[in-house]
Amino acid sequence: MATFIELSNNIQNKFQKQVEGKKFHAAAELFRKLHPADRGKIFRELKSSQQKGFLLNLEIEEIADLFDELDDQETFSAAQVLPLPFLADVVDDMDPDEAADLLGDLSGQDVRRTISLMDEPEDVLPLLRYPDETAGGRMTTDYLVLKPDEDTHHAIEYLREMELESDVPYYLFVVENDGTLVGVTGLRELVYAPPDHLIRDIMNKHVISIEAMRDQEEAARLMIHYDLAALPVVTKKGRLIGVISHDDILDVMDDETTEDIYRLASVTDTGLEPESNIFKQFKGRLPWLLLNTITALFGSWIISNYEDLFLQVAVLAFFQSVVASQGGNAASQSVAMIVRSLALGKLEIKKVWPVLLRQLAVGMFLGVVVGLIVGTGVGLWQENPYLGLVLGLALLGNMLVASLVGTLGPLLLELLNQDPAMASSVLVTALTDSIGFLIFLSLARLFLPFIQKYV
């Protein structure tokens, strides 16, 4: 028997052919047979012109479900082709959290007109108040609540009537009349409790929640730490206003990972992809490269102060980059480890001293080994023991500098409430490069008479 995945791939291939033949109606029939997640995937792969022709063959509800699957940018561009009254109906049918994100991307005028054309804007409006990156920006308002003084039998009947299609079916939150969150329970507890028990008596009163304005990453970390499939979002006064579900957290984690990896690699715009618009990529990559021209030229200026050395011993010019490059790599290693430990909540900022000492010790051992190997190798290659000595010592020194900079850089940013991943390669290698040149060339000046003897 074919597996679900095989069947799905089969339908997707047929869909492609129909779309290429511009048979959008037949394509829509195939589309309906797919899992919502796969509908998102194949729609994403269409060209803009195909997307437009295809969308007009779908029902409003189907477009809403599709938009719920796409990411914000994709939804926004697909929404552009729909007339506003039609779009308003779609937004009405979307998940409130996705609908809010879409409205947030429209121009001010379009937002007002769309909202005025919607049948039920109440679900979405409260969500517009929270920035995308906060817990409030990630939550949905599509969840069910029980009252503490209901009995379990009535609660089950109530849930049956609701025919729950919510994102968060596993938890049932319990709120007082004023909306204050007081407990959590589940369908299992309802079903297996005697029918006349009160919700108050079966609910778990130790409910973990987060305030709406907190960062989404904090929400993700709470859900991971406590293994929660859903996290209630509350106001400062403790009123329940939304719920974040486990699949939102996966999106948050993907976003945060991209952000860390991009920042460590000095890419400013974390929304960039290899296939993004060329000008957008240019803009999102230029800032750090420009900063690097300044720091690299600072390195050049340091070297320029030793011009006389090169005229006497040109061989020095061969090896200054080795010192810089080893330092840069060692510093990147330290930065990666510190940034990751901070992100996972494994490293506390008060432990800065033991961590720094340990990194310096590791840097020293690495420096001794690399310095010995390179120093000996170059000493033999150039038949110049003092050149080898200077190079080895410079490597050791720069490894220690790399440990210092690579450890303190991200920790300092964390202390200043900045993203530690901003201690990216550009900043850290700028420092290790410059200091590396300085150490190598000043040692070379010190030992110049000895080096010259062997040239």
Place this chain on the structure above:
Amino acid sequence: MATFIELSNNIQNKFQKQVEGKKFHAAAELFRKLHPADRGKIFRELKSSQQKGFLLNLEIEEIADLFDELDDQETFSAAQVLPLPFLADVVDDMDPDEAADLLGDLSGQDVRRTISLMDEPEDVLPLLRYPDETAGGRMTTDYLVLKPDEDTHHAIEYLREMELESDVPYYLFVVENDGTLVGVTGLRELVYAPPDHLIRDIMNKHVISIEAMRDQEEAARLMIHYDLAALPVVTKKGRLIGVISHDDILDVMDDETTEDIYRLASVTDTGLEPESNIFKQFKGRLPWLLLNTITALFGSWIISNYEDLFLQVAVLAFFQSVVASQGGNAASQSVAMIVRSLALGKLEIKKVWPVLLRQLAVGMFLGVVVGLIVGTGVGLWQENPYLGLVLGLALLGNMLVASLVGTLGPLLLELLNQDPAMASSVLVTALTDSIGFLIFLSLARLFLPFIQKYV
């Protein structure tokens, strides 16, 4: 009213004081009041000597629950202090997947003795067959199954008797008598179906599953794509043998992110933390640095072929590093974007040409801007227009090389079924450094008479 988090922090502080006063019995009382996740957290923060004294004050079941919360390494070191017969009882009570991981870390002799002392090794033994990084290595055997020909009323009664404490309470999997997975349903569907319906009639037959030997990251991507809270794991013949739950996926994602970030930063051992043993850190960081000594010395060798240039125009030695450093940064940017796109499944390998052309275009624009700025700046600073020209052209050339290497490097590794993140800074910068030196110095030789006019 104090929130859950505040109460929990309060208890944790009191716990700390009791442990510091070596009042382990009182500490254990406080410990029991905490959420399991927080129990793991405070235990982790104890010194080894404190862990030992404290563990002996807990019940077997409490230790098992605690071990379920710790990561593999932490569980292993805590388990060392327990006598084997006692440990066997603990392992009996642990989640089967965590128990299997712990057994996998023990020495062969200890594994055999522990298993022989266990009451119920049946749950754990099948899990020992799958490597840690596979779907089978992540799954638990602690789940419930229904038969297609049961009726819903009996199924509910059966579940009530089981008093389910499973990791995966949201899905109920349906298997034939030979264990073949044929469907999935949930408590909600059971409760709201008429009592005499057969499971076969209410179950969802399109069940998404994964084979046990597939990579855990693939399992994670399936669960994320289809928004699954649990993923059934099957044999090649389609028999259900385990289930992966959503919180396992979060752990997988954390592991994979660490792996990517570490590899991009040339850290070999992805288990390293800033506080790891110094020698372990040394061993986990040395390999790429050693490789870098070779590639950096190759760069030196390229430069050494231009020795005569430095003796004539020492100023060239100031700027060769600028070319290398800009190329390295631009290449790191490309690598980060490609690696991340591949990890998120957004980039398909068949699209290599359009992506490469686009990256080259971006690299060209970046090269033109950076080359113009640096070339003009240095030309004015050194009052040497031809030096500026050579530097600007070399920057443009090396930016194109960086785009090429930074794009093709990770794509090539992906094609070879290797981790694209292995195209780490060391490899990529080695290439851009060497080629950067080559371009700059050969252009300098070409323009030497003109450059010398202004020196």
